[in-house]
Amino acid sequence: MPGVPRVLAAAAITGLALSGCSATGTDTAPPPAADGCITDFDAETDYFPDKSQIVDAENFHITYENSYQVLTVDEPFSGASPEAYVLVKCGAPAPELTGDLADAQQITVPITSLHSGSTTHLPSITELGVLDVLTGVSNGSYVTDADVVERIGSGEVSEYAAGGTIDTEAVMVAGPDVVMTGGTDDPAYAQLRAAGIGVVANAEWLEASPLGRAEWIKVVAALTGTEARAAEVYDGIRSSYLAVAAEAAGAEPVPVLLGAMSQGTWYMSSGGSYMGRMFTDAGAQWPWQSETGTGSLPLDFEAVVAQSADAPTWLVVNNDWQTIGAALAADERYGSLAAIGTGHVWNANNAMGPGGGNDFYERGVLRPDLILADLVAILHPELLPDHEFTFYRQLEP
Structure with a gap:
């Protein structure tokens, strides 16, 4: 439900080996429910038929299991250690993990509500056709997208850090599935995680290449279940960029x-x-x-x-x-x-x-x-x- 955190508690027993991101499932999943969730879970079925292939970005990678994917941000903010997020397909049981993933946040996907810590996330949200998932922006005054501005004006999207400081209480009351950071750290994030709200780092700004930054659309896609659309959008951007660069070469x-x-x-x-x-x-x-x-x-x-x-x-x-x-x-x-x-x-x-x-x-x-x-x-x-x-x-x- 919108407004209700869907972060799952991580448990620690037998670890599961992670497959490469290029793996392709061979089983056919049962028809999902109208909201895209699993209705009849089968542990042998691959529930991620559309898998993101990372081409230019260097600061994140994604690996897949049948019912969850692991998003790892290598440097979530400048000088930080890697953070991993276990993104579990809705309707699947929470995986029981050990090792580096034992304490990782587990987040049910596709998410239904997102608070965005940077305006740079907004074009990915709109291009993926999931604007209705956006429920909060840190500061609305910097937003240029007309549709997002309209949603802020109507109250469908709230501001949660308009003065530069995160209103932790307001975010907890709103209860988004995920707060996506702008690639910096904040003491409020620990409080939000403790309250059961997913906090996912978007550190696109640490990518040195233009195409590397653009490819972070695939992080938003991992959260919203729009991997196929993200591949289409990014492939078009990449082809366009390389074509223009070739003209100038x-x-x-x-x-x-x-x-x-x-x-x-x-x-x-x-x-x-x-x-x-x-x-x-x-x-x-x-x-x-x-x-x-x-x-x-x-x-x-x-x-x-x-x-x-x-x-x-x-x-x-x-x-x-x-x-x-x-x-x-x-x-x-x-x-x-x-x-x-x-x-x-x-x-x-x-x-x-x-x-x-x-x-x-x-x-x-x-x-x-x-x-x-x-x-x-x-x-x-x-x-x-x-x-x-x-x-x-x-x-x-």
Whole structure:
């Protein structure tokens, strides 16, 4: 039932060996009930005919048994040890496990209610066609998806951390099947687990590759029983991304200036970072491209200007800038940049939500192919002459 936690108590007796995620069941399951649950359990039947194959993501994996799957997040938040979640098909008995899985959370799937800790989860939920499962968001003001905004307004979706702190009592009263984290830790999670609410880490942001992050749609699919749909969606995104990257691969690299000042520091994409990989795939060239670290490089203004001031194109993400004048008002030193003179200043704020959230950070995680297409159209307009921009827009004079 919605609002009632469905986490099962883990027991510890004889362990069960886990099969590889590529295993395929040979038995035919009895017809499920209308809600997809098992009505006549048979221990020899494979109840997961659609199994996710993980291609690009490196921070999670899924293995299967006949009546449950094991989702393991290798690094649920930065520096953390792996966490495993036993996802049991509804109608099946709770498996009795030992070893590393003895104390793992057991969660009945498909879930009927989900509290989401990050707007980056929302596109996966909508693409999988399970928006009715969403019952909570941490902060509604950052949401850009119109359907989710409407559900927040109607009260179908509640906010549970609008001030930045999880309202533990409110979550316990709502009783979602799962609270999905945004890839960080919080003391409230231990309390929620103790109350019988599943807490599943979504640490997509720790993936270094754009496609790796997008593939976390398969984690949402594991919880909602939509593996076949997730494979279809992800395969389409992957094919689209690789096709656009192939278009740009033969083009002459274009010098670019990346990032901007934030609280006295210029955060520059390294070549090994999430955005750095996209800039490289789009045919961009910048001085810090050979840096292999996965994070941004904190630099001062002078260091950036010394090496990138002459770049004719500037790519930035700033929610507030609509014009070049707004950029100069933020820091008059930007006036020394060549891109200010050429007018080729492109800002990823073309799709903003009603509360000020930026869809670049929401839908862009699932759709790196759309970001890449924008970048290729900016840097190599001859390759995509009829492109309609999704996330980027050229700043007005």
